[in-house]
Amino acid sequence: GAGVSQSPRYKVAKRGQDVALRCDPISGHVSLFWYQQALGQGPEFLTYFQNEAQLDKSGLPSDRFFAERPEGSVSTLKIQRTQQEDSAVYLCASSSTSGVYNEQFFGPGTRLTVL
Amino acid sequence: LAKTTQPISMDSYEGQEVNITCSHNNIATNDYITWYQQFPSQGPRFIIQGYKTKVTNEVASLFIPADRKSSTLSLPRVSLSDTAVYYCLVGVDTGRRALTFGSGTRLQVQP
Numbered sequence: 001g002a003g004v005s006q007s008p009r010y011k012v013a014k015r016g017q018d019v020a021l022r023c024d025p026i027s028g029h030v031s032l033f034w035y036q037q038a039l040g041q042g043p044e045f046l047t048y049f050q051n052e053a054q055l056d057k058s059g060l061p062s063d064r065f066f067a068e069r070p071e072g073s074v075s076t077l078k079i080q081r082t083q084q085e086d087s088a089v090y091l092c093a094s095s096s097t098s099g100v101y102n103e104q105f106f107g108p109g110t111r112l113t114v115l
Numbered sequence: 116l117a118k119t120t121q122p123i124s125m126d127s128y129e130g131q132e133v134n135i136t137c138s139h140n141n142i143a144t145n146d147y148i149t150w151y152q153q154f155p156s157q158g159p160r161f162i163i164q165g166y167k168t169k170v171t172n173e174v175a176s177l178f179i180p181a182d183r184k185s186s187t188l189s190l191p192r193v194s195l196s197d198t199a200v201y202y203c204l205v206g207v208d209t210g211r212r213a214l215t216f217g218s219g220t221r222l223q224v225q226p
Binding site for chain 1: 157202214
């Protein structure tokens with residue numbers, strides 16, 4: 001498939017556990033974004049990578065959230081010591097350039113439920 | 116970023132034309148208007164983007180009046196599969212390159 005893929009699609013964690021969410025962007029895409037989407041709301045920005053550089057992480061809600069993209073392709077969003085308020089769908093998107101109006105291609109998301 | 120206002124929900128029937136209007140009174144000179152569509156359990160998908168007048172592609176048309184303070188997404192002859200949430204986005208955070216979504220318009224198409 002040529003689209004953005006994410007794994008796992010669903011994750012259930014007990015409060016306090018660490019989780020890691022994976023994003024495989026479209027091959028060759030320079031820009032990668034993570035968004036968080038609460039039920040009934042639009043996606044909200046978390047962080048942005050251009051190749052391997054994390055250029056903006058201002059949307060990460062706390063220092064328990066950490067993202068990396070070490071080789072400029074696959075990215076991982078890690079959440080430490082999960083809390084119930086972290087329950088949401090986590091979306092990854094990629095785009096082919098760093099142009100501000102370039103179309104973003106989204107993956108299906110990972111639905112995280114923290115019990 | 117320009118604040119956008121769009122209806123929370125709309126209902127339609129198969130075969131009808133649906134028009135979703137978005138208000139963006141404080142749109143900036145350099146801002147483009149972009150619409151995304153999101154189906155349940157999927158990520159948003161780009162539909163159309165425009166700056167002024169009218170833009171048409173195989174999926175939809177986008178009408179933008181001269182003052183650019185609003186825009187209308189037009190979906191011709193909708194089908195059940197057009198049931199989704201439609202987001203109007205104006206401008207892009209040029210720093211973070213991220214999209215700023217509102218709550219969108221939930222379109223329900225009935226048979």
